[in-house]
Amino acid sequence: MPQRAALLAIGDEVLRGEISNTNAAFIAERLFDLGYEISEQIVVSDEPQAIRAALVRLRAEADVIIATGGLGPTEDDRTVDVVAELLATGTHADEPSLEAMKKRFSTHGFEMTPNNLRQVRIPHDGRALPNAAGIAPGFMVRLGGAEAFFLPGVPREMEKMFTDEVVPRLAHRLAETGGPLLATRTWHLYGMGESHIDHRLAGILTGVEGATLHFRTSNPVNHVKLVVRLPDAADARATVEKVDAELRKRIGPGIYGIDGETFPAAVAKALRAQEATLAFAESCTGGLAGEIVTSEAGATAFFRGSVVAYADEVKTGVLGVKPETITDFGAVSEPTAREMAEGAKRVCGSSVAVAITGVAGPAGGAPDKPVGTVCFAICGPGTTRTSTKLFAGGRERVRIAAAYYALDLARRYFDTRKR
Amino acid sequence: MPQRAALLAIGDEVLRGEISNTNAAFIAERLFDLGYEISEQIVVSDEPQAIRAALVRLRAEADVIIATGGLGPTEDDRTVDVVAELLATGTHADEPSLEAMKKRFSTHGFEMTPNNLRQVRIPHDGRALPNAAGIAPGFMVRLGGAEAFFLPGVPREMEKMFTDEVVPRLAHRLAETGGPLLATRTWHLYGMGESHIDHRLAGILTGVEGATLHFRTSNPVNHVKLVVRLPDAADARATVEKVDAELRKRIGPGIYGIDGETFPAAVAKALRAQEATLAFAESCTGGLAGEIVTSEAGATAFFRGSVVAYADEVKTGVLGVKPETITDFGAVSEPTAREMAEGAKRVCGSSVAVAITGVAGPAGGAPDKPVGTVCFAICGPGTTRTSTKLFAGGRERVRIAAAYYALDLARRYFDTRKR
Numbered sequence: 001m002p003q004r005a006a007l008l009a010i011g012d013e014v015l016r017g018e019i020s021n022t023n024a025a026f027i028a029e030r031l032f033d034l035g036y037e038i039s040e041q042i043v044v045s046d047e048p049q050a051i052r053a054a055l056v057r058l059r060a061e062a063d064v065i066i067a068t069g070g071l072g073p074t075e076d077d078r079t080v081d082v083v084a085e086l087l088a089t090g091t092h093a094d095e096p097s098l099e100a101m102k103k104r105f106s107t108h109g110f111e112m113t114p115n116n117l118r119q120v121r122i123p124h125d126g127r128a129l130p131n132a133a134g135i136a137p138g139f140m141v142r143l144g145g146a147e148a149f150f151l152p153g154v155p156r157e158m159e160k161m162f163t164d165e166v167v168p169r170l171a172h173r174l175a176e177t178g179g180p181l182l183a184t185r186t187w188h189l190y191g192m193g194e195s196h197i198d199h200r201l202a203g204i205l206t207g208v209e210g211a212t213l214h215f216r217t218s219n220p221v222n223h224v225k226l227v228v229r230l231p232d233a234a235d236a237r238a239t240v241e242k243v244d245a246e247l248r249k250r251i252g253p254g255i256y257g258i259d260g261e262t263f264p265a266a267v268a269k270a271l272r273a274q275e276a277t278l279a280f281a282e283s284c285t286g287g288l289a290g291e292i293v294t295s296e297a298g299a300t301a302f303f304r305g306s307v308v309a310y311a312d313e314v315k316t317g318v319l320g321v322k323p324e325t326i327t328d329f330g331a332v333s334e335p336t337a338r339e340m341a342e343g344a345k346r347v348c349g350s351s352v353a354v355a356i357t358g359v360a361g362p363a364g365g366a367p368d369k370p371v372g373t374v375c376f377a378i379c380g381p382g383t384t385r386t387s388t389k390l391f392a393g394g395r396e397r398v399r400i401a402a403a404y405y406a407l408d409l410a411r412r413y414f415d416t417r418k419r
Numbered sequence: 420m421p422q423r424a425a426l427l428a429i430g431d432e433v434l435r436g437e438i439s440n441t442n443a444a445f446i447a448e449r450l451f452d453l454g455y456e457i458s459e460q461i462v463v464s465d466e467p468q469a470i471r472a473a474l475v476r477l478r479a480e481a482d483v484i485i486a487t488g489g490l491g492p493t494e495d496d497r498t499v500d501v502v503a504e505l506l507a508t509g510t511h512a513d514e515p516s517l518e519a520m521k522k523r524f525s526t527h528g529f530e531m532t533p534n535n536l537r538q539v540r541i542p543h544d545g546r547a548l549p550n551a552a553g554i555a556p557g558f559m560v561r562l563g564g565a566e567a568f569f570l571p572g573v574p575r576e577m578e579k580m581f582t583d584e585v586v587p588r589l590a591h592r593l594a595e596t597g598g599p600l601l602a603t604r605t606w607h608l609y610g611m612g613e614s615h616i617d618h619r620l621a622g623i624l625t626g627v628e629g630a631t632l633h634f635r636t637s638n639p640v641n642h643v644k645l646v647v648r649l650p651d652a653a654d655a656r657a658t659v660e661k662v663d664a665e666l667r668k669r670i671g672p673g674i675y676g677i678d679g680e681t682f683p684a685a686v687a688k689a690l691r692a693q694e695a696t697l698a699f700a701e702s703c704t705g706g707l708a709g710e711i712v713t714s715e716a717g718a719t720a721f722f723r724g725s726v727v728a729y730a731d732e733v734k735t736g737v738l739g740v741k742p743e744t745i746t747d748f749g750a751v752s753e754p755t756a757r758e759m760a761e762g763a764k765r766v767c768g769s770s771v772a773v774a775i776t777g778v779a780g781p782a783g784g785a786p787d788k789p790v791g792t793v794c795f796a797i798c799g800p801g802t803t804r805t806s807t808k809l810f811a812g813g814r815e816r817v818r819i820a821a822a823y824y825a826l827d828l829a830r831r832y833f834d835t836r837k838r
Binding site: 001013014015016017018019020021022024025026027028029030031032038039040041042043044045050117214215225227279282284285286288289290291294295296297299300302303305306307308309310311313314318347348349360361362363395396399 | 432433434435436437439440441444445447448449450451457458459460461462463464469591615633636644675679680698699701703704705706707708709710712713714715716718719721722724725727728729730732736737766768779780781782814815818834
């Protein structure tokens with residue numbers, strides 16, 4: 001029998017849509033990876049009767065309940081009281097959490113209010129879960145047939161507590177109930193649509209026992225996740241490797257990384273392997289390509305900088321694009337992109353440079369250069385190469401697509417040069 | 420009696436956390452603004468019995484149900500069949516949707532498959548809701564005591580259909596049931612923490628009838644939303660204006676806009692009012708300030724460009740920072756920021772320029788310049804001004820905080836110069 005887990009988010013802010021329930025995706029994905037079946041996600045208000053009704057229902061349906069929210073210091077935070085009442089018991093201050101709070105407050109010279117004392121309480125029958133990133137402890141408690149975990153609603157606090165305190169207990173619990181063992185891998189892909197990927201992977205799991213594939217699009221990249229559940233852990237890992245080999249054969253260089261590897265990290269790896277340095281000349285992206293490439297630490301090792309030449313005067317004045325190139329071919333043209341890239345390489349002193357100039361929209365399109373038209377150039381040790389793409393979607397989507405395309409040109413520059 | 424609305428999301432991808440349920444926040448916020456009370460949000464799997472159980476429960480609890488997902492072409496898309504079964508009726512193809520699909524397919528030269536025919540079906544008792552952004556129509560149907568709306572799960576399609584087809588019907592419905600009339604305003608704030616705002620606004624609604632205030636933080640900006648529900652629309656609007664005047668008195672220039680006004684739009688407005696042009700010199704932000712300022716169309720009117728001087732050689736070579744300034748004071752220093760700003764103004768030919776140079780982390784901190792230290796300079800027609808800030812949080816948070824701070828310097832430059 002699969003172990004069923006249900007998620008409960010408590011709070012008016014989520015219920016009314018003032019904030020998105022991102023906690024649910026974080027928790028659900030990890031529960032699913034552990035091997036739990038997710039039965040339901042619910043969001044209810046701060047009202048005690050709503051919280052109570054949800055818990056009464058879920059304890060009859062699920063083996064595990066993960067609840068978030070309602071543990072704060074204010075009168076709106078009712079979770080502890082509702083659970084205590086449901087168990088016909090009282091509450092007490094969790095000593096370690098109280099001590100940690102006192103220490104924290106005295107360090108910062110804050111005064112404690114009675115409300116602060118509220119938030120370190122847990123129900124008598126509960127076991128406290130320490131909050132390494134905040135004040136209010138979580139707690140776990142038996143609710144009817146279900147093991148229930150109550151966590152803070154603040155994502156930073158919840159994520160730390162869930163990872164450190166809940167995941168090990170849930171993994172142990174599943175092992176005890178004889179659940180299957182699990183291995184997963186996620187491949188990250190750039191440059192292919194979902195239906196194209198789907199087509200290339202058709203039948204890849206035929207005859208592969210205990211395995212499922214899951215697709216996720218996070219425009220403009222795609223993620224393919226393999227989940228293998230088998231009674232034996234070594235078998236599960238071997239299945240992952242077998243599917244990995246087949247998947248790489250079918251997809252090729254569209255795979256830029258696996259699991260925790262990000263797109264900027266893949267760009268960094270490819271350039272550092274060649275001891276290359278990088279610069280951008282950006283127009284319609286306004287700085288986005290540089291922003292992505294520096295979003296992870298360590299960019300100093302290969303990234304020189306960018307010239308964001310939004311105005312034509314900056315293209316000519318800083319990058320040395322010839323005014324007649326812009327007059328003859330337009331600011332959005334391969335000849336302009338070429339001179340922008342060569343200018344960026346020269347002024348930033350990099351070994352490789354990529355230029356982006358396009359029409360992000362919504363205005364500025366022309367019959368021969370509709371909105372979404374973006375011209376690129378990449379120059380390096382060899383010949384400069386130019387290309388033009390037409391991206392779909394609104395301004396934001398076009399800009400993201402253009403920046404990723406530019407980064408991918410840099411990532412694959414040394415591969416494609418060899419061919 | 421308040422009208423109660425419940426949200427149901429159908430689909431394994433959301434349930435398992437592969438995608439976040441952002442639809443719920445979109446819908447809930449608009450329902451709440453219309454004047455509905457949100458009773459619950461639920462996410463269930465694609466399984467017919469799970470969908471059925473959720474609908475049976477919600478039709479007894481809510482006056483309005485908004486369901487999303489499960490309307491696609493695949494075998495996993497079961498919503499139409501479950502609803503038809505629940506109503507003991509059959510399904511038929513919605514003619515206008517079928518015609519639109521045929522036209523769309525013949526334009527692109529695609530062939531229709533039997534699966535495509537599946538997705539234009541609706542239950543016999545339903546009224547179709549056209550899908551202006553996709554293929555599958557939505558539908559509305561009476562389920563017990565509730566009016567239920569079934570919409571596609573793809574956000575772009577759902578948002579269009581909800582806005583065009585559902586909102587007018589729900590507003591009409593509420594007016595008919597004699598619900599209160601509503602006026603809202605949202606103020607967008609920069610440069611103040613939530614607790615600081617809370618403190619300044621304490622008691623602002625004392626004696627103000629039918630009004631509630633809601634806070635939302637979207638780091639580093641905050642949003643304060645006023646919702647007024649009164650029997651008379653003119654009274655509701657007058658209350659909004661009254662609170663607006665008081666709120667502006669209490670908050671001052673920290674308010675950068677209301678309702679649909681964005682932060683980059685506020686920057687654009689302030690600069691264009693002075694016929695000023697803008698350039699950035701960015702280091703640790705990698706291009707983010709330029710990216711934000713160009714995220715909305717129309718930046719061409721005032722934004723010249725940026726020099727992203729990530730490497731010190733770009734600071735000296737392109738921006739003309741003196742090597743001894745970096746040697747003597749460091750790359751992260753006010754003297755370096757000053758020369759960066761002045762260099763960006765000169766090479767980009769702008770009337771105002773802002774420089775950002777800091778330690779975004781996680782590495783690179785020093786005792787006198789810990790991670791989060793960012794130096795700024797702004798130069799324009801008058802004297803160059805420099806400042807240093809220490810931002811909290813990880814790399815991403817520090818970079819966002821630094822970019823917003825730089826944009827705010829530009830936004831307030833002409834105000835503060837006058838003082």
